[in-house]
Amino acid sequence: MYLIKKSQVMDIAKELQKEYELYGPVIDKETKQTMFVKADDAAEIDLNAPIPAIPPKHVLFPNYERIMSYKYDRQNKKVDIKPDFDEKPKALFGLRSCDLTGVLCMDRFFLGQEFADEVYKNHRKNMFIVSNTCIAPFKQCFCVCTDSGPAAQEGYDLNLTDLGDQYLVEAGSDKGKKLAEKMGLAKADDSHKKAKENAVDKSISLFDSIATDNKAWISRVMNRVTTGLIDEKVWEYIGNQCIECGACSFVCPSCTCFNITDPITAPDEADRMRTWDSCSYEGYSRMAGGHNPRKPVEDRRSKRFFCKLSYSQAKKYLRPGCVGCGRCQWVCPGDIGLPNVVTYIRREIQK
Amino acid sequence: MNYKSGICTFCGTGCGHLLDVRGDKVCGVFPMQNHPVSKGRLCVRGWNVHELLSTADKITTPLIRKNGKLVEASYDEAVACLVDNLAKYKKDNSEEIGFLASSRSSNEDNFLLMKLARSVFNSNNISLDSDPGHRNSLDVLNRATGMPGMLGSLEEISKADFLLVVGIDITKQNPIIGSELHFAAMKGARLMTIDTRNTQIAKLSNGFLQIRPGSYKVAMAYMAKVLVDENLCDVDFLKRYTEGFEQFSKTLAALNDDEVAGKTGLDVEQLKNAARDLALSKSAMVFFSSGISGFDSDTIGYIFNLYLMAGKIGREGCGVNPVTGINNLQGSYDMGIAPDLLTGFQSLSDKSAIDRFNKEWGVKLNTHPGKSICESSGKLKALVVVDHDETIVRNVNEISKMDFVAYIGSYKNDFVNYAHVVLPVATYAETDGTFTNTERRVQLAKKKLEPAKNVLPAWQLIAKIAEKAGAKWNYASPADVMAEIVKLTPNYAGIAYDKLQAMGGMKWPNGAARLNIESAPRKVSFAEIAGGLSVPLASEEYPLLLMIGEAQHYWHQNNLMKKTSIPLREYNATLLLYPKGYVAISPQDAKDLNVRDRFTVKIVSPYGSMEAMVQVTDKVKPKTAYVAYFVDDMVTKFFLEHKDVLKRGEDATIPVRIVKV
Numbered sequence A: 001m002y003l004i005k006k007s008q009v010m011d012i013a014k015e016l017q018k019e020y021e022l023y024g025p026v027i028d029k030e031t032k033q034t035m036f037v038k039a040d041d042a043a044e045i046d047l048n049a050p051i052p053a054i055p056p057k058h059v060l061f062p063n064y065e066r067i068m069s070y071k072y073d074r075q076n077k078k079v080d081i082k083p084d085f086d087e088k089p090k091a092l093f094g095l096r097s098c099d100l101t102g103v104l105c106m107d108r109f110f111l112g113q114e115f116a117d118e119v120y121k122n123h124r125k126n127m128f129i130v131s132n133t134c135i136a137p138f139k140q141c142f143c144v145c146t147d148s149g150p151a152a153q154e155g156y157d158l159n160l161t162d163l164g165d166q167y168l169v170e171a172g173s174d175k176g177k178k179l180a181e182k183m184g185l186a187k188a189d190d191s192h193k194k195a196k197e198n199a200v201d202k203s204i205s206l207f208d209s210i211a212t213d214n215k216a217w218i219s220r221v222m223n224r225v226t227t228g229l230i231d232e233k234v235w236e237y238i239g240n241q242c243i244e245c246g247a248c249s250f251v252c253p254s255c256t257c258f259n260i261t262d263p264i265t266a267p268d269e270a271d272r273m274r275t276w277d278s279c280s281y282e283g284y285s286r287m288a289g290g291h292n293p294r295k296p297v298e299d300r301r302s303k304r305f306f307c308k309l310s311y312s313q314a315k316k317y318l319r320p321g322c323v324g325c326g327r328c329q330w331v332c333p334g335d336i337g338l339p340n341v342v343t344y345i346r347r348e349i350q351k
Numbered sequence B: 001m002n003y004k005s006g007i008c009t010f011c012g013t014g015c016g017h018l019l020d021v022r023g024d025k026v027c028g029v030f031p032m033q034n035h036p037v038s039k040g041r042l043c044v045r046g047w048n049v050h051e052l053l054s055t056a057d058k059i060t061t062p063l064i065r066k067n068g069k070l071v072e073a074s075y076d077e078a079v080a081c082l083v084d085n086l087a088k089y090k091k092d093n094s095e096e097i098g099f100l101a102s103s104r105s106s107n108e109d110n111f112l113l114m115k116l117a118r119s120v121f122n123s124n125n126i127s128l129d130s131d132p133g134h135r136n137s138l139d140v141l142n143r144a145t146g147m148p149g150m151l152g153s154l155e156e157i158s159k160a161d162f163l164l165v166v167g168i169d170i171t172k173q174n175p176i177i178g179s180e181l182h183f184a185a186m187k188g189a190r191l192m193t194i195d196t197r198n199t200q201i202a203k204l205s206n207g208f209l210q211i212r213p214g215s216y217k218v219a220m221a222y223m224a225k226v227l228v229d230e231n232l233c234d235v236d237f238l239k240r241y242t243e244g245f246e247q248f249s250k251t252l253a254a255l256n257d258d259e260v261a262g263k264t265g266l267d268v269e270q271l272k273n274a275a276r277d278l279a280l281s282k283s284a285m286v287f288f289s290s291g292i293s294g295f296d297s298d299t300i301g302y303i304f305n306l307y308l309m310a311g312k313i314g315r316e317g318c319g320v321n322p323v324t325g326i327n328n329l330q331g332s333y334d335m336g337i338a339p340d341l342l343t344g345f346q347s348l349s350d351k352s353a354i355d356r357f358n359k360e361w362g363v364k365l366n367t368h369p370g371k372s373i374c375e376s377s378g379k380l381k382a383l384v385v386v387d388h389d390e391t392i393v394r395n396v397n398e399i400s401k402m403d404f405v406a407y408i409g410s411y412k413n414d415f416v417n418y419a420h421v422v423l424p425v426a427t428y429a430e431t432d433g434t435f436t437n438t439e440r441r442v443q444l445a446k447k448k449l450e451p452a453k454n455v456l457p458a459w460q461l462i463a464k465i466a467e468k469a470g471a472k473w474n475y476a477s478p479a480d481v482m483a484e485i486v487k488l489t490p491n492y493a494g495i496a497y498d499k500l501q502a503m504g505g506m507k508w509p510n511g512a513a514r515l516n517i518e519s520a521p522r523k524v525s526f527a528e529i530a531g532g533l534s535v536p537l538a539s540e541e542y543p544l545l546l547m548i549g550e551a552q553h554y555w556h557q558n559n560l561m562k563k564t565s566i567p568l569r570e571y572n573a574t575l576l577l578y579p580k581g582y583v584a585i586s587p588q589d590a591k592d593l594n595v596r597d598r599f600t601v602k603i604v605s606p607y608g609s610m611e612a613m614v615q616v617t618d619k620v621k622p623k624t625a626y627v628a629y630f631v632d633d634m635v636t637k638f639f640l641e642h643k644d645v646l647k648r649g650e651d652a653t654i655p656v657r658i659v660k661v
């Protein structure tokens, strides 16, 4: 545990920028929207910015990305395949704990199973993560219901906590420790640890008054979602409100579905593109031959919530797939962001 | 920051987005949280626009047809070829030259094309290729109020307490407007849908009336009659602000309940209740489609008159609101893309307007109104087409007979096969330009990346053509073009690029959220109704009424969507299921015909026939059928036989017989 003066905290970002591409929350001057993006200058990053509209997912799993290109040699009947990996070291600076949890979910999906996804692995392997404890929630947050905040518990190299005029800097890895030592940060003691605990407790107590948009008591609902004991009418009510835009998947820090296409670039050459996909699209679950097990929109919706809220899925992520950031509620053209769906289901249970 | 703000380029909603631009690539898209229209939402099309912008399917070099083949050329050569060929047909009134403009082009590009046609080539044959529906709306609204655009606004949806949706599948056509309506209903507004099909918005409504095809105007006229009979008209409002009420109300007297029930298939009590809800609400809006399946003038007239009687025009949270399907359809009419119009809906026969244009442009404009390509009846010899969006080339017979066809556009498409010269232009992300959404909101989409290989933006290319043809134009940027537009267009007064920098742009006139009824120079007049209240009738021989509309991903046969991967897959998902296109019928009719989903049937009308597969759905009522307007054969063959019928817009209902094959 270390300390750094508030006025100097961005030195960590500057130090990282020497070795890494630096990403962090940046407030766009024109639109006033916070985006988690690459910062050309560390000074663009604002640790006090509201939760970024776009989660850091796109750094590891870009919206639209070339993952390889290939060329067919007709004469020799040979294919030349060139993978297109991005292994540039990247530092994520000022990550909120919900978003870090999202990264961990993605790790378990892309790396934690039989197949390791090489494309993802290359984005991920040289990464440095600096998380930032939320000393107060935002309007849409409900990470306390999904056990993913307001302070990060794992997965960071360094974690920052605002203690007033200084930040507590906790190292979560050797890499993190090395950097703190290299920067000669002052050592923190138990009183600072206590101060952090107080700050986190205070943050949790503020949820009642500040985080008023969403409440998602998901534990009760997980049982129902897993067993499928939910009245069809509830799914129909939810399905009726789905305009099939895909937004909920795209803004979700833990959604990992993608589609692959091979646009032709020259007569015997093509790229392989990977693009975000969404289970709300009809074509997503259609199988070759035309059969679609999830044709009605309400079936596709229930699939999404199964993915986020069932025990069987939670086994894969070692936690619920929902990280409590509240973004899906914000972008949804219906009123069926995850927290609301949880509310609808709870209402039905109560009946 | 690599996310650059812009405006979604697909539909008339005009949502705000951020494009993830890295170098010369668009790598992603994200909604704009604080945008006044979309407030952080996008629909399936908007969420995948980056796939379109990064397609390799672009035109990258000028082409000239030599010995039947298109070969690469320089801009100078291609422009010279175009100018030389048009010059052959140039007269004082160049009746043989036509221009087919695009409702996707920016205001600046459309304005310059209009200027090129009229002032350089003396041709008033300039038009959009489709969407006469919006022209009907603008004509009705302009005649009655002097405002050729949406009378209310999207921004005031949340202030209306009665919302009526008539004959528009709005969560598919303009999904984010559908979302606004849904939100308003959840907050307590009364949302009512009248449609032939059980659409998503119908399901989200407090009330839904499933009406027989072709009888919307009967329902609207009847609701108006209810206001008169039950003394629910806003009498003070009518006296103070309107004229023509007496005359209009007299025409309603003859309507009787049985006739209405018979024609609409509705319980008249329900219509009465709807009329009462409208009259008793504090503020009310109505939304209807103004695109390809828009209404005919009479239906729009009845809708307008109904709202006028209820006093629901020109007040906060009120308005008669046509909804445009394509992003700059409103802007295209604002820029005078019609044979008989100058900018801002000024008529070509308006002497003082013509004088202003003559003076500004230093020319003497040809004032014979032109003809649109659909009306040209074989007279055109040379045609310039801009950014034609449809894979399926309508009017293909006429076009292939022409001596000369030029195509100007960013993306490859089938139209190129008919062109003698092809000129590439930059995409909308590669130049500055403004677009006017369905609520008259003029928004600036700024240049975000460089066009490929010296490709010119359209405004520069058009200026180059004009110059080659001997005109002297002097624009350093699209901002200069806008300055000229504003000079010549009274309802664009006050608009300028420096004011448009802020998110959300500015609505014409003067940022107005709605028609300003207080300061109108004259009283608002009731819309004239031309025809009677007859409805298309099924007969024993042709017992089903066939309706024509849009399906989710086929939205105007959109060539652009096919250049993406996710929307393309969605498109294919249905095409694979129904490769010949589909005709939706009710489970009961399916049973009577002894067919199941995906069985092939023949649709026979008095004029022609086509084959399609059936889709069995409870969205349509028995004795009605619905086809999505997108599959090749349907458009080029079957519907062309029904050109006259189709002109009637949403009323375009064809009595047919369906037989099992």
Ligand code: SF4
Residues within 6 Å of the ligand: B008, B009, B010, B011, B012, B013, B014, B015, B038, B041, B042, B043, B044, B045, B046, B047, B174, B175, B176, B177
């Ligand atoms: S509603 Fe229209 S403008 Fe908005 S994202 Fe969809 S296509 Fe684009």
